[in-house]
């Protein structure tokens with residue numbers, strides 16, 4: 001009996017060791033009353049920080065609003081909650097969108113993999129409570145994608161705003177509890193609904209899990225209705241281009257073997273988008289995977305995205321960039337419909353990409369469209385380029401991208417119970433070839449698109465002015 005007990009206890013101990021390599025996120029699922037209490041206690045404030053991805057895996061950034069008189073852009077980092085031997089990182093302040101606060105931005109550098117850190121930001125009134133941030137492996141790793149968070153009263157109604165926040169918190173809780181090995185979150189945009197009010201960002205940042213989960217957020221058309229994105233984010237390698245105006249900007253970051261290119265698809269400045277992609281790719285020639293992120297669905301499910309601006313203009317601006325630089329995957333949103341394309345090149349299907357299968361060195365790009373946290377689109381049929389679509393659209397989904405060795409596994413799951421909906425694995429053992437004659441020819445032809453994009457941009461600026469804001 002003693003021997004049996006000893007073996008049993010040893011087994012339990014071994015199992016615990018096996019699972020303790022990845023600590024859980026602090027991401028509690030909340031009952032409605034609990035969320036209402038949290039929302040009520042925080043909704044009048046405007047000082048929650050956002051943890052943002054860094055330029056590479058050894059960095060993360062913070063951004064927060066602080067009272068003008070006392071704002072101190074400092075973060076300190078240690079390996080214990082007692083903050084012993086803490087290292088202080090100093091950043092800078094810039095003007096806020098209001099006249100009583102400043103925006104503090106600080107970047108933490110020199111992080112090492114598989115390490116538990118604690119950080120505090122200066123609230124202007126001393127250090128905040130310590131928050132835990134755990135780095136995972138810098139090589140093989142897992143990312144998460146959730147789109148159209150679109151926090152805000154769709155009709156400027158605080159009840160709707162709270163409802164969206166509640167769903168957001170619980171989808172994060174579900175995804176992070178089932179995937180404690182996630183390193184960062186990518187969103188293809190529409191983070192806010194009106195892009196004009198601080199409380200949208202405050203609500204977006206309420207879930208506790210976000211203190212430990214760096215985010216990379218693209219700009220969507222809803223963000224573009226106002227300017228708040230400019231004051232509440234701190235994205236790496238921002239590219240303000242030659243022709244971009246106002247909020248317009250692209251950015252990129254590198255994590256392990258993956259290069260992410262984030263495009264502001266509400267701007268048709270093809271010359272700027274191409275220049276950003278070229279610069280980022282040239283600086284990261286050794287990245288095995290290239291992933292594009294933009295808001296509007298180029299090859300998403302449903303006919304709802306069938307508007308001329310997306311299908312003609314954005315298609316002409318972006319697909320040549322993606323094809324030229326041999327992207328593997330493009331993440332989009334906007335239609336609030338979850339789905340995924342077959343392998344696409346020059347807007348044509350060049351290979352089937354069936355759910356559950358592995359493809360070795362495929363030609364073409366997968367376009368994956370997220371659905372939404374805020375509300376849900378409705379299906380009305382789909383195009384032949386769609387390989388998978390999720391029609392139960394009242395359920396927010398999340399997608400994980402798992403990079404390991406030569407493979408990228410893309411899995412989409414229900415956000416309420418993590419049941420697997422769609423999965424596809426790409427194995428890549430051959431390198432991209434960027435210098436082919438054809439690609440140089442394509443870049444030459446693209447000059448025409450760059451010119452037309454600028455013309456459209458000027459026309460669009462006049463339309464936006466007359467309309468009093470972005471669509």
Ligand SMILES: [Fe+2]
Nearest residue numbers: 190220221334
């Ligand atoms: Fe949108």
